[in-house]
Amino acid sequence: MPWALLAADEATIRRYRAKVYDRGDRCAFFLGAISSSGHGKIRAGSRKNGTSRVVTAHVLGYVIANGADALPEGHVVRHTCDESSCQLPAHWVAGERQDNIRDYYARSHRAGHALNDARGPDGRANAIRDAILGALATGADVEAAIAAAIAAGNPSGESQSTLD
Numbered sequence: 001m002p003w004a005l006l007a008a009d010e011a012t013i014r015r016y017r018a019k020v021y022d023r024g025d026r027c028a029f030f031l032g033a034i035s036s037s038g039h040g041k042i043r044a045g046s047r048k049n050g051t052s053r054v055v056t057a058h059v060l061g062y063v064i065a066n067g068a069d070a071l072p073e074g075h076v077v078r079h080t081c082d083e084s085s086c087q088l089p090a091h092w093v094a095g096e097r098q099d100n101i102r103d104y105y106a107r108s109h110r111a112g113h114a115l116n117d118a119r120g121p122d123g124r125a126n127a128i129r130d131a132i133l134g135a136l137a138t139g140a141d142v143e144a145a146i147a148a149a150i151a152a153g154n155p156s157g158e159s160q161s162t163l164d
């Protein structure tokens, strides 16, 4: 992947930023296409120089923010917040795939946790994106819409924890 070229492409940076919902220091959810693993997908690069391709949004965001050298070969960009579509640079850390797997087993059992969402990571990310876009279109409270979209994935979260 020509990350250095993609991260330096002005049109790519503009297209990426337009699809990120900024909430200050809280998770910045992706507003574009979501993959089956819950990750944002976006077309980056340009056909003119042959770099046009669909990439994972948070990996593109990571190299835009930190430079391609900050992502050594074979590394992945992990989410410390466990929201797979989050685009907030403060919630990313480069690591190895096995770190991701360890995190998943350590945290996915928690009631109400992002990794425990009944809809799966893609269902959750799509629901949050649609809630934001819907609230923006109608002038509704975006934060309330996000909270409702998140809560809908854990309908039995509270009763489950009392059974533990």
Ligand SMILES: [Zn+2]
Residues within 6 Å of the ligand: 026, 027, 028, 079, 081, 082, 083, 086, 087, 088, 091
């Ligand atoms: Zn986040």
